[in-house]
Amino acid sequence: MDSVNRVFASARRRFFMEMWTIMSLIVQKFGGTSVADAKLIFNVANIITRAYQEGNDVVVVVSAQGNMTDELIEKANEINTSGSKREMDVLMASGEQISIALLAMAIEKLGFPVTSLLGWQAGVMTGSNYGSAMITRIDPGRIKKELDKKNIVIVAGFQGLSQYYDVTTLGRGGSDTSAVGIAVALSADLCQIYTDVEGVYTADPRFIKNAKKLESISYDEMLELATLGAKVLNNRSVEIAKKHKVELEVLSSFVEVPGTIVKEDANMEKMLISGVAKDNNVAKIAITNIPDAQGWAFRIFSKLSARDINIDTILQSAEHDGKRDIFFTVNEDKLADAMEALEKYCESVEGVGLSYDKNVSKISIVGAGMQTHAGVAAKMFEALFTANIDIQMIATSEIKVSVIVSQDSADEAVQTVHDAFFSAMD
Amino acid sequence: MDSVNRVFASARRRFFMEMWTIMSLIVQKFGGTSVADAKLIFNVANIITRAYQEGNDVVVVVSAQGNMTDELIEKANEINTSGSKREMDVLMASGEQISIALLAMAIEKLGFPVTSLLGWQAGVMTGSNYGSAMITRIDPGRIKKELDKKNIVIVAGFQGLSQYYDVTTLGRGGSDTSAVGIAVALSADLCQIYTDVEGVYTADPRFIKNAKKLESISYDEMLELATLGAKVLNNRSVEIAKKHKVELEVLSSFVEVPGTIVKEDANMEKMLISGVAKDNNVAKIAITNIPDAQGWAFRIFSKLSARDINIDTILQSAEHDGKRDIFFTVNEDKLADAMEALEKYCESVEGVGLSYDKNVSKISIVGAGMQTHAGVAAKMFEALFTANIDIQMIATSEIKVSVIVSQDSADEAVQTVHDAFFSAMD
Numbered sequence: 116m117d118s119v120n121r122v123f124a125s126a127r128r129r130f131f132m133e134m135w136t137i138m139s140l141i142v143q144k145f146g147g148t149s150v151a152d153a154k155l156i157f158n159v160a161n162i163i164t165r166a167y168q169e170g171n172d173v174v175v176v177v178s179a180q181g182n183m184t185d186e187l188i189e190k191a192n193e194i195n196t197s198g199s200k201r202e203m204d205v206l207m208a209s210g211e212q213i214s215i216a217l218l219a220m221a222i223e224k225l226g227f228p229v230t231s232l233l234g235w236q237a238g239v240m241t242g243s244n245y246g247s248a249m250i251t252r253i254d255p256g257r258i259k260k261e262l263d264k265k266n267i268v269i270v271a272g273f274q275g276l277s278q279y280y281d282v283t284t285l286g287r288g289g290s291d292t293s294a295v296g297i298a299v300a301l302s303a304d305l306c307q308i309y310t311d312v313e314g315v316y317t318a319d320p321r322f323i324k325n326a327k328k329l330e331s332i333s334y335d336e337m338l339e340l341a342t343l344g345a346k347v348l349n350n351r352s353v354e355i356a357k358k359h360k361v362e363l364e365v366l367s368s369f370v371e372v373p374g375t376i377v378k379e380d381a382n383m384e385k386m387l388i389s390g391v392a393k394d395n396n397v398a399k400i401a402i403t404n405i406p407d408a409q410g411w412a413f414r415i416f417s418k419l420s421a422r423d424i425n426i427d428t429i430l431q432s433a434e435h436d437g438k439r440d441i442f443f444t445v446n447e448d449k450l451a452d453a454m455e456a457l458e459k460y461c462e463s464v465e466g467v468g469l470s471y472d473k474n475v476s477k478i479s480i481v482g483a484g485m486q487t488h489a490g491v492a493a494k495m496f497e498a499l500f501t502a503n504i505d506i507q508m509i510a511t512s513e514i515k516v517s518v519i520v521s522q523d524s525a526d527e528a529v530q531t532v533h534d535a536f537f538s539a540m541d
Numbered sequence: 542m543d544s545v546n547r548v549f550a551s552a553r554r555r556f557f558m559e560m561w562t563i564m565s566l567i568v569q570k571f572g573g574t575s576v577a578d579a580k581l582i583f584n585v586a587n588i589i590t591r592a593y594q595e596g597n598d599v600v601v602v603v604s605a606q607g608n609m610t611d612e613l614i615e616k617a618n619e620i621n622t623s624g625s626k627r628e629m630d631v632l633m634a635s636g637e638q639i640s641i642a643l644l645a646m647a648i649e650k651l652g653f654p655v656t657s658l659l660g661w662q663a664g665v666m667t668g669s670n671y672g673s674a675m676i677t678r679i680d681p682g683r684i685k686k687e688l689d690k691k692n693i694v695i696v697a698g699f700q701g702l703s704q705y706y707d708v709t710t711l712g713r714g715g716s717d718t719s720a721v722g723i724a725v726a727l728s729a730d731l732c733q734i735y736t737d738v739e740g741v742y743t744a745d746p747r748f749i750k751n752a753k754k755l756e757s758i759s760y761d762e763m764l765e766l767a768t769l770g771a772k773v774l775n776n777r778s779v780e781i782a783k784k785h786k787v788e789l790e791v792l793s794s795f796v797e798v799p800g801t802i803v804k805e806d807a808n809m810e811k812m813l814i815s816g817v818a819k820d821n822n823v824a825k826i827a828i829t830n831i832p833d834a835q836g837w838a839f840r841i842f843s844k845l846s847a848r849d850i851n852i853d854t855i856l857q858s859a860e861h862d863g864k865r866d867i868f869f870t871v872n873e874d875k876l877a878d879a880m881e882a883l884e885k886y887c888e889s890v891e892g893v894g895l896s897y898d899k900n901v902s903k904i905s906i907v908g909a910g911m912q913t914h915a916g917v918a919a920k921m922f923e924a925l926f927t928a929n930i931d932i933q934m935i936a937t938s939e940i941k942v943s944v945i946v947s948q949d950s951a952d953e954a955v956q957t958v959h960d961a962f963f964s965a966m967d
Binding site: 152153190199205212213223231233282 | 578579582583613616617619620621624625627628629631632634635638639641642643645646647649650656657659662683706707708
């Protein structure tokens with residue numbers, strides 16, 4: 116090692132020492148794009164072994180390689196497009212099995228002790244709802260045993276074992292949940308979620324000028340952002356982290372800079388809101404001229420709920436001629452299902468109209484700051500009004516304001532709202 | 542169903558009724574070429590569901606898809622050409638995981654109840670010798686439970702679980718071993734090994750005219766043929782079948798005709814020998830002018846044995862000037878290793894020569910008939926002599942005669958010997 120390298124290594128060491136002085140157990144999670152090929156796998160292996168060299172116990176949760184999931188689904192579809200979910204889970208779980216073995220081999224190549232564990236070996240127990248099983252408990256005995264042997268432990272994310280000893284998968288974003296769940300079971304000091312973005316931003320940095328990376332954010336804000344289509348972290352994983360107070364860090368596996376810390380009391384006194392999010396996966400349904408609005412709303416919504424369709428923003432018109440209109444939004448991919456359920460009801464009553472609009476987006480601002488600062492919603496509405504953007508519907512919660520706007524004006528709406536709150540910050 | 546189909550179905554049913562009148566539990570094994578793509582998987586699914594429809598309990602053992610094993614090895618080699626065997630086993634085991642799920646989905650598509658089980662779910666317990674683990678016991682509890690539910694059971698071959706709850710693989714041909722082991726554990730009535738050939742032949746039908754399919758063959762003969770490069774059945778699987786008297790049937794997954802039955806007292810009074818086999822994976826090593834042959838032989842062979850190199854045919858020359866020559870054969874893929882071990886020894890003694898010859902083949906005849914019929918070996922030698930083929934070395938056992946000949950003359954030698962024993966049969 117020449118002297119320049121030595122200086123660099125020492126500086127890097129100091130940087131990590133500061134971060135992890137009192138840390139001893141870190142869970143790191145890497146998604147499919149981070150391990151898509153051999154070169155990327157070595158990149159990840161370097162991140163892992165660096166943390167290990169700093170004296171930490173390291174448990175890694177990894178997803179299937181980028182293209183593997185699609186390849187497996189294609190194989191299944193060639194055979195049976197409606198195969199049982201049980202067999203789909205057996206098939207899909209092979210994806211992480213491949214990536215844990217490859218990642219372990221890369222770490223072996225770098226000269227570090229490592230062992231890979233499948234979901235069932237890692238003690239990830241779940242319910243039997245194949246394809247989207249919930250973690251019921253994690254028995255970390257085997258992981259602890261491997262850590263005691265000073266092994267780096269690589270765990271297959273996204274998969275678990277049912278009480279009937281069948282392989283299950285946790286559904287989309289499941290590897291985040293595996294990672295946070297394992298961090299809870301091990302009382303880890305930090306759970307790092309490595310992704311292809313550098314952290315959580317005030318808005319989507321691909322589209323919004325001046326979008327700024329947050330140093331920290333609270334669990335509740337992160338939950339609202341995840342729900343609202345920010346797609347950085349899986350929702351369930353944030354819920355588990357909040358419940359058990361596990362500190363999360365969202366950071367990039369490609370750029371070596373600190374990410375965003377997600378914790379209970381994130382430092383945000385300086386900011387009214389922490390982010391602006393856009394969700395295009397929204398459709399608006401309108402039911403008009405309802406004679407008995409209250410009874411209808413109950414029947415309609417229970418019917419939709421029976422089909423597992425969540426209703427989001429709701430707006431009820433004032434009475435006109437003894438009749439009312441109801442507007443509400445659903446996830447766009449549930450629209451067809453929702454319309455099918457509603458058509459029967461609406462046809463049965465003379466004069467009732469049913470229509471939908473897919474050309475809508477939900478724009479939301481999120482921030483714990485609004486609990487103590489008045490006028491946040493007003494500032495948002497004013498910005499949109501000034502930009503001539505029509506607000507179709509409004510929904511609010513303690514730390515969130517969402518509006519439904521036309522999808523054509525959505526990007527402009529996000530930029531406008533973001534400018535209103537963040538323009539003065541840079 | 543039209544009447545022609547009905548007649549055909551009834552004939553087919555009768556055929557199977559005859560075969561399986563008193564049968565109730567069948568284990569079927571399908572290799573990687575039999576499940577290489579979606580179309581082939583449905584072909585296999587049809588074979589399986591037909592046996593199930595005839596009223597049998599059916600347990601199926603399946604290998605990884607044809608090209609999958611190579612794809613996985615390539616993935617590993619891109620990362621680490623000397624990764625640990627433990628991680629290689631985790632990686633390779635994903636191959637069967639994919640094929641059991643796909644085969645189960647095909648059977649679901651055909652409308653039959655089915656469940657897939659990984660090696661550890663099927664109770665296949667092994668030692669910890671990753672890459673070529675031995676089955677230590679099979680606990681068929683889960684398989685039996687699934688059979689009780691009238692499910693067709695698809696088991697991942699080639700893989701098992703060590704006592705430390707790690708995934709292991711059984712090495713080359715391991716799915717045969719899985720199948721026979723499971724047949725033993727379940728006291729199955731028949732274990733069918735489906736391959737791409739129609740059964741066991743008197744010689745390799747791709748090269749030898751008049752090669753004839755055997756109706757039946759004894760375990761011992763099958764063992765000799767497997768050892769001798771006939772490559773139809775994995776050796777260990779035949780040993781297990783012999784020990785526990787499980788009847789095997791080797792048959793084709795592509796052509797619907799009866800195969801070859803492997804059992805204790807196969808009916809072979811009509812035949813002196815059951816087959817002629819050729820093995821090109823042989824190299825001859827010559828050590829010449831050894832002063833103290835007996836001590837040398839001991840040292841050399843123990844040295845080779847320490848490296849796990851098996852010595853096959855051995856020939857020691859008569860003494861000349863107080864010295865002797867030793868010739869022996871090894872597997873050609875162990876040749877480099879053997880030569881490395883021998884060079885040190887041979888260099889240390891003046892005048893001792895060391896050389897090897899890869900241009901040799903082993904031609905063997907196998908038959909329980911030779912135990913009671915004299916002159917079998919003589920008939921083989923005569924045929925080779927008449928054809929002007931030089932016999933370099935000879936080895937015999939109770940039911941086998943092997944000769945080492947030049948590889949250039951090997952195909953002619955097999956045809957000549959086969960003609961001598963089988964020409965009059967057709």
